[in-house]
Amino acid sequence: MELGYYPGCALKAHATGYEYGMAIEATLGALGFTLKEVPDWNCCGASAGHMTNSTLTRALNVRNLALAEAAGLKEILAPCPLCTKELGLAQHEVKEHPELLAAAQEAAEMVYRCSVRPITLVELLHRNLDLLKERAAAGKLADLKVACYYGCLHTRPPDVMTYDDTEQPTAMDEVCRTLGLAPVEWPNKTECCGAGFTMSRPTVVARLTGRLLKAARLAGAEAFVVACPMCQANLDMRQSEAAADAGLAEDLHMPVLYLAQVVGLALGLEPKALGLSTHFVDTADFVARLRGEPPAAAEPAQGAVA
Amino acid sequence: MQLQLSRAQLDSDWKREVERRLGRKLADCYQCGKCTAGCPVSFEMFHPIHAMMRLAQLGRKDEALRSRSQWVCAACEACSTRCPKDAEPARLMTVLREMAQEEGLVNANEADIYDFHQSFLASIRRFGRVYEMGFIAAYKLKSPLRRGPQDLLTFPKMLKRGKPGLLPHKIQNVAAIRRIYERTKLQKATERKSD
Numbered sequence: 001m002e003l004g005y006y007p008g009c010a011l012k013a014h015a016t017g018y019e020y021g022m023a024i025e026a027t028l029g030a031l032g033f034t035l036k037e038v039p040d041w042n043c044c045g046a047s048a049g050h051m052t053n054s055t056l057t058r059a060l061n062v063r064n065l066a067l068a069e070a071a072g073l074k075e076i077l078a079p080c081p082l083c084t085k086e087l088g089l090a091q092h093e094v095k096e097h098p099e100l101l102a103a104a105q106e107a108a109e110m111v112y113r114c115s116v117r118p119i120t121l122v123e124l125l126h127r128n129l130d131l132l133k134e135r136a137a138a139g140k141l142a143d144l145k146v147a148c149y150y151g152c153l154h155t156r157p158p159d160v161m162t163y164d165d166t167e168q169p170t171a172m173d174e175v176c177r178t179l180g181l182a183p184v185e186w187p188n189k190t191e192c193c194g195a196g197f198t199m200s201r202p203t204v205v206a207r208l209t210g211r212l213l214k215a216a217r218l219a220g221a222e223a224f225v226v227a228c229p230m231c232q233a234n235l236d237m238r239q240s241e242a243a244a245d246a247g248l249a250e251d252l253h254m255p256v257l258y259l260a261q262v263v264g265l266a267l268g269l270e271p272k273a274l275g276l277s278t279h280f281v282d283t284a285d286f287v288a289r290l291r292g293e294p295p296a297a298a299e300p301a302q303g304a305v306a
Numbered sequence: 307m308q309l310q311l312s313r314a315q316l317d318s319d320w321k322r323e324v325e326r327r328l329g330r331k332l333a334d335c336y337q338c339g340k341c342t343a344g345c346p347v348s349f350e351m352f353h354p355i356h357a358m359m360r361l362a363q364l365g366r367k368d369e370a371l372r373s374r375s376q377w378v379c380a381a382c383e384a385c386s387t388r389c390p391k392d393a394e395p396a397r398l399m400t401v402l403r404e405m406a407q408e409e410g411l412v413n414a415n416e417a418d419i420y421d422f423h424q425s426f427l428a429s430i431r432r433f434g435r436v437y438e439m440g441f442i443a444a445y446k447l448k449s450p451l452r453r454g455p456q457d458l459l460t461f462p463k464m465l466k467r468g469k470p471g472l473l474p475h476k477i478q479n480v481a482a483i484r485r486i487y488e489r490t491k492l493q494k495a496t497e498r499k500s501d
Contacts, residue, residue: 009436014471016438016464040478042434048426050381051419052407054400056490060430063486107489109482152382157396166387192346192382199442199457200422201350201378208346237460278467 003028004073005035006064006118008083009043010229017080017229019275023260024079024121026274030267031128031135038068038076044086047196058100059107061090065118066110079121079260081153081161081228082195087118088160120154121260122227123163126171132178136266141180141290146257147221148172148183149212151231152192166190172259176225179266181290186219188212193234202241205234210246213239213254223255223286225262232256236280255283265290315365324362327401328394332363335393341385351375355385355395362398371406375399377416409495421448431487434477438470 011021028035041064043049049057064087068076078084094101095114105112125132150169158166167190173183191212194205212235216224226232235242236256243251256279264274265287276283288294315321325332335356342354353361353375361370379399386396406412412420422445429441446453464470477483 009438009475012435012475014438014473014475015436016469018468018471040434042477042483043430043436045430046426046436047381048423049430050400051377051379051403052423052427053404053490053492055492056427056487059486059490060483063482107486109485152380152384156383156387158387190384192380192384194346195380195382196422197380197419199445200418202456204347204350204378204380207349237464278469280463280467 001033002036003033003124004068004071004076004116005037006041006068006076006078006083006087007037008078008080009046010080010082015229016233019278020079020229020232020258020260022273022275023258023264026269027260027264027267028077030264030269031131035077036071036073038064038073039071041067044078044083046082046086050086051196055103055107057086058090058093059104061087062094062101062104062112063108063110065091065114065116066105066108066112068116069112070110073116075117075119077121077124078118079227080230081120081151082230084118084120085153085157085161089157091116091118092160120161120163120227122150122154122171122175125175125259125263126163129174129178132175132263132266136179136263141262141266142292143180143182144223144286144290145182145184145219145221146176146223146225146262147186147216147219148176148189148225149193149216149231149235150189151226151228152190152195154227155190172225172227175259176262179262181225181262183225184216184219184221186215186221188215193231195230195234198230198234198238202238203245205238206241206245209234209238209242210244210248213242213252214246214248216254217248217252221254223257225257225259227259232258239281253281255279255281255286257283257286262290311364315367318365318367320367321362321365324398324401324405327404328397330392330394330397332359332393334391335359335363335389335395336391338390340388340390341395344384344388346382346384347378347380350378355379355399358402359393359395359398362402368411370402371409371411372413373402374413374416376402376406377413377419404492407492417449418453421445429474431484432480433474434480434483435475437474439472440474442470 010017045057348354425445
């Protein structure tokens with residue numbers, strides 16, 4: 001199966017979320033997808049574009065969409081929901097407003113016929129539940145409790161991110177349940193993690209991720225499953241600050257796994273090939289239990305915080 | 307909020323321009339406060355989101371544009387998603403951010419947030435993609451004493467994990483990106499008047 005692919009900056013070799021890209025490529029490859037990258041794609045503008053100049057952001061994304069269209073791609077997988085949302089917002093706006101399309105085409109020097117649909121990884125996997133069921137049967141994972149965390153942009157704005165319920169999404173939970181895990185019910189699935197404030201306002205990130213940590217633990221979860229590089233970085237890198245801000249007595253060391261990594265494990269891929277050793281909170285013990293192995297205490301913890 | 311109403315403010319060109327960009331009537335908002343109730347960052351705002359809506363309704367241009375709130379907004383879209391009147395408070399924040407830049411009224415107290423965005427965008431302009439190491443260095447160098455020490459202890463742990471990589475990814479047609487930037491520059495109010 002051929003699939004259009006817009007990796008986005010965060011997933012590439014030079015970025016903080018590169019293990020997400022590794023895991024996606026390994027996992028989707030094992031599932032039988034051939035990823036066809038949008039030629040010469042540019043950054044979607046991310047928070048910075050959205051927060052300062054919507055005309056610029058729209059033009060940057062129309063360039064991407066037009067490049068995908070010219071390459072014959074109908075759907076493009078954009079695994080970072082910030083990219084999916086910026087691409088999807090541009091698509092939504094230019095489709096509805098011919099004057100915005102004209103301006104963006106002129107700025108980007110491209111013709112765009114509005115035919116490309118950006119999708120998230122969650123949508124892709126959820127549409128292929130049967131395939132997952134079939135392929136993951138052998139490597140079914142242990143029924144450990146996890147909190148599926150969608151963040152702001154998997155379901156918002158609702159007229160752009162249309163795949164799942166806006167307030168109570170379930171697609172990621174269903175994927176995890178199919179693989180054998182036991183996703184918990186918890187109320188903070190679509191709360192914000194602080195996203196792009198990780199450097200410019202870290203106190204906000206600590207407050208917001210602290211709330212997530214507390215709620216996930218109260219619901220009984222042992223780990224987070226996420227599908228966004230900002231959610232992952234904010235929950236993983238700043239977890240002790242988050243725990244302190246939430247008034248938790250101790251650092252919880254809750255692993256923060258990408259959905260692509262979880263699927264990869266269920267397909268029998270090795271943790272290292274999925275980038276699981278690059279996280280800040282050690283994942284080795286949780287991953288071993290997930291795979292039904294004895295705890296990995298004897299092995300040197302690959303991803304232990306230095 | 308103390309109310310000082312003036313006819314000139316209540317019916318101003320500025321309000322009409324806000325409504326044009328917003329695609330909504332500001333009077334649609336009936337101040338129920340649901341936006342603020344669900345806003346994850348209202349604890350950081352002197353004027354939470356419903357109050358920003360109110361400032362705009364009252365035509366209080368200067369206070370609205372100089373506010374810190376639009377910069378602390380995380381753009382999570384919860385407010386617009388839940389607004390019972392579809393008044394688009396999140397988009398109002400976008401409008402106010404762009405107008406504040408055009409009028410030169412970006413609140414200097416939020417320089418960290420604003421510089422971060424600018425450094426990020428400069429990186430895209432240069433490479434077509436974000437170069438994390440480069441833009442973070444640029445951001446820190448704009449205010450090295452304050453921003454330099456931040457995350458100093460985390461940084462070696464990141465490098466150990468290969469995060470972020472040392473070299474940028476540059477796209478082939480960077481020239482196209484530069485032209486996009488040129489054509490979509492925000493127009494400063496001062497330049498507009500001299501046209």
